Amino acid sequence: MKCLVTAGPTYEPLDEVRRLTNFSTGTLGAELATHLTGEGHEVVLLIGYYAIYRGNPQARNVETFTTTADLGKRLQTLSAEGIDAVFHAAAVNDFTFGAVWERAESGDLNRCVERKISTRKGVLLAELKPTPKIIGELRGWFPRACLVGWKYELDGDRVGAIQKAQGQIATNHTNACVVNGAAYGDGFGLVTGGGPCAHLADAPVLYRALTGLLQSRAGFGGQP
Helix, strand or coil, X not given: CEEEEEECECCEECCCCXXXXXXXXXXXXXXXXXXXXXXXXXXXXXXXXXXXXXXXXCCCEEEEECCHHHHHHHHHHHHHHCCCEEEECCECCCEEEEEEEEECCCCCXXXXXXXXXXXXXXXXXXXXXXXXXXXXXXXHHCCCCEEEEEEECCCCCHHHHHHHHHHHHHHHCCCEEEEECCCCCCCEEEEECCCCCEEECCHHHHHHHHHHHHHCHXXXXXXX
């Protein structure tokens, strides 16, 4: 099958020298791409510019993405290639920068327009604007593909994290969601639209389970 894997963080520029990103390393997505390639699948890996994964991922093609908008454009372009499955493990920034403001002595706010904002301006106010939800676009771009999303949750408990994964599937018409993070606890949960959460002890077990999802009729063939 033709598989598309996203991995690592997007970034959003504050100015021409400073950027907002996150702590995603790209490890899970890169290792998943290697595993799928080893199982005989044809894999395209999109990996973030700031991913610090130091392995050598195996894929038919590896591309580097930058911003959320750039990742979205690359996915949209690849939608014409007959992709059978999308594993969206990338950590897409939830926010991008809007305007940046300097407060004058009078109290008025003046917009910063410099290519490199000077620290001599003192305390600044920066707007954070929500980025578009790429996962919400995937079903439109890949109407017949198996779509797997990720949910990394820190607050709450395992039950709540699983509920959020179920909500992601229902809202975005995906087939499955991998949930992990402090709220879930050790290991990973694999939530599908038609069954309970399957607990997976570690990353290699997760990769095998996702490969198995491709092989099952229940996990493939468009909307759940």
